[in-house]
Amino acid sequence: MDFYEILNWGLMIAAFAVMIGIGAMSSRRVSASDEGGFLLAGRTLGPFVGASTIVATGFSGWGFMGSPGVTYEYGAIEVLGNFFFAPAMMVAVLFFASFMQKRALKMGSNTIPEYIGQIHGGGGGGRLLQGVAAVITIVLLMVFLVSQIKAVGLLGASWLDIEMTTSAWLMISVIIIYTMWGGLAAVAWTDTVMVCGMALGAAVIMVQMFTSVDLTEWAARLNAIDTNLLEPETGAPYGSSKSSVYLVFPYAFLFAAVMPYMSVRFLAFRPDVKMHVVGVYVAILGCILSLIPIVGLYMRAFGPELDQADNAMPVYLQTFLHPALQGLITLFILFAMKSTANSMLHTVASATSHDLRLALFKNAEHDSPKALKINRVAVVGLGLLGLLMMMYAPPFMLSWLGILGSGTLLAAMIGPVFISTFWQGTVAGALVAMLVGFFTSGGLLMLTDLGWVEGPLIGALASSVCYVGVSLLTRNSEVRVRFAN
Amino acid sequence: MSSWVLNTYVLLNAVMFLVAFGRYWACSRKNDAGAVR
Numbered sequence: 343m344d345f346y347e348i349l350n351w352g353l354m355i356a357a358f359a360v361m362i363g364i365g366a367m368s369s370r371r372v373s374a375s376d377e378g379g380f381l382l383a384g385r386t387l388g389p390f391v392g393a394s395t396i397v398a399t400g401f402s403g404w405g406f407m408g409s410p411g412v413t414y415e416y417g418a419i420e421v422l423g424n425f426f427f428a429p430a431m432m433v434a435v436l437f438f439a440s441f442m443q444k445r446a447l448k449m450g451s452n453t454i455p456e457y458i459g460q461i462h463g464g465g466g467g468g469r470l471l472q473g474v475a476a477v478i479t480i481v482l483l484m485v486f487l488v489s490q491i492k493a494v495g496l497l498g499a500s501w502l503d504i505e506m507t508t509s510a511w512l513m514i515s516v517i518i519i520y521t522m523w524g525g526l527a528a529v530a531w532t533d534t535v536m537v538c539g540m541a542l543g544a545a546v547i548m549v550q551m552f553t554s555v556d557l558t559e560w561a562a563r564l565n566a567i568d569t570n571l572l573e574p575e576t577g578a579p580y581g582s583s584k585s586s587v588y589l590v591f592p593y594a595f596l597f598a599a600v601m602p603y604m605s606v607r608f609l610a611f612r613p614d615v616k617m618h619v620v621g622v623y624v625a626i627l628g629c630i631l632s633l634i635p636i637v638g639l640y641m642r643a644f645g646p647e648l649d650q651a652d653n654a655m656p657v658y659l660q661t662f663l664h665p666a667l668q669g670l671i672t673l674f675i676l677f678a679m680k681s682t683a684n685s686m687l688h689t690v691a692s693a694t695s696h697d698l699r700l701a702l703f704k705n706a707e708h709d710s711p712k713a714l715k716i717n718r719v720a721v722v723g724l725g726l727l728g729l730l731m732m733m734y735a736p737p738f739m740l741s742w743l744g745i746l747g748s749g750t751l752l753a754a755m756i757g758p759v760f761i762s763t764f765w766q767g768t769v770a771g772a773l774v775a776m777l778v779g780f781f782t783s784g785g786l787l788m789l790t791d792l793g794w795v796e797g798p799l800i801g802a803l804a805s806s807v808c809y810v811g812v813s814l815l816t817r818n819s820e821v822r823v824r825f826a827n
Numbered sequence: 828m829s830s831w832v833l834n835t836y837v838l839l840n841a842v843m844f845l846v847a848f849g850r851y852w853a854c855s856r857k858n859d860a861g862a863v864r
Contacts, residue, residue, distance in 0.1 A: 618855070
């Protein structure tokens with residue numbers, strides 16, 4: 343084992359010690375008499391921690407590994423496409439979060455499926471909606487979680503020179519320990535540490551790139567390879583028209599406002615937190631992290647030729663950075679992946695232990711030591727299930743279902759989560775909207791050539807129309823049933 | 828380095844910060860006025 347391998351192990355052990363320490367500290371927020379302590383960090387997130395956890399979760403490992411590869415292949419259009427996630431998260435925070443937070447606080451919602459059930463009147467219909475939303479969340483996010491575990495495992499294996507399965511076990515065990523211990527508070531605080539590391543990594547990379555070359559030469563080299571890299575004539579890979587890239591903005595907005603593992607953070611803010619302060623932090627952090635894909639342009643102009651565009655970031659680190667910095671930035675990339683994985687694990691676990699339990703059993707215990715134990719057992723059980731799925735599921739299936747899962751979840755949730763915050767529909771409307779969004783987006787992604795942005799947006803439109811249409815048609819009959827009961 | 832995509836990227840960054848700090852300024856002023864009343 344050489345010096346730099348020992349350094350990498352040292353960095354990993356130090357990072358894990360910090361995270362488990364944060365888990366132990368945040369367990370003080372967890373109270374056996376209030377499930378909100380575990381599920382929503384006791385609604386105590388301040389502006390910086392809240393903004394950090396939103397940005398860290400939104401910018402997954404894709405921003406560091408996948409996006410530079412797409413930029414290497416398709417050019418600067420990916421820099422713009424990836425950037426849209428930053429303003430989209432900021433707009434969701436500034437113009438949506440406080441509405442949702444106030445309604446959730448008033449109703450006492452601890453999760454997004456519970457919010458859906460309560461905002462549609464609670465009772466039997468509300469429990470049905472909570473159960474359906476929980477099942478959709480578990481199925482689609484579990485697939486996501488498995489693909490994140492695999493990505494973390496692969497990167498960790500090459501970083502520490504160990505087997506992929508051993509690496510995945512190592513990385514995920516730490517996430518399981520601190521999430522089980524401290525719930526959402528542990529997830530949010532570790533995300534804050536990790537997003538600072540990610541921003542530092544982005545800054546180091548930018549300094550290296552922009553101080554090492556002349557911009558005119560950079561542009562000349564890119565234009566000599568292919569003029570489409572800087573002046574694309576189509577919107578590829580987002581679509582055939584140049585304007586296709588702008589569709590990423592509404593997609594990313596809905597992703598930030600509607601995805602259960604993103605929007606649950608709005609519910610966890612301290613009630614007195616000013617969202618305009620959170621918005622400024624989100625803009626700054628988002629701006630820094632959105633610079634990362636520029637690595638793809640740098641590699642295309644100055645790096646060695648790559649067989650696979652996806653290797654743009656790893657080869658950049660090996661070619662242009664000192665081995666010690668290379669190890670440190672790989673740790674920050676692992677942070678980016680882990681900050682998304684821990685949020686998914688927490689959301690899937692709470693959908694199983696809290697939402698499904700309350701939906702299936704009318705008199706299920708909540709706000710009790712037993713409920714807290716069930717929540718913690720769910721984190722361990724689902725984390726281990728994710729690891730086993732990663733080991734035995736066919737690899738092609740994981741990436742395919744991962745792409746399918748994100749957009750489909752977004753399309754299914756737009757009516758019951760987003761529209762309902764401003765205009766309350768009926769139970770039937772919410773149920774039909776979730777199913778129509780699920781099948782339209784899923785069908786378009788599986789059976790047609792539409793892109794990963796267009797399919798879910800059409801699904802979201804169909805779901806929204808159904809939510810409003812069916813709610814208007816069934817409004818009177820639901821009121822009659824409530825009066826009769 | 829001239830490119831319509833990179834120019835749009837820089838422009839939208841500026842718009843994002845304009846909205847963020849504009850909203851911050853407007854809401855802080857509103858809060859201060861509320862506190863004085």
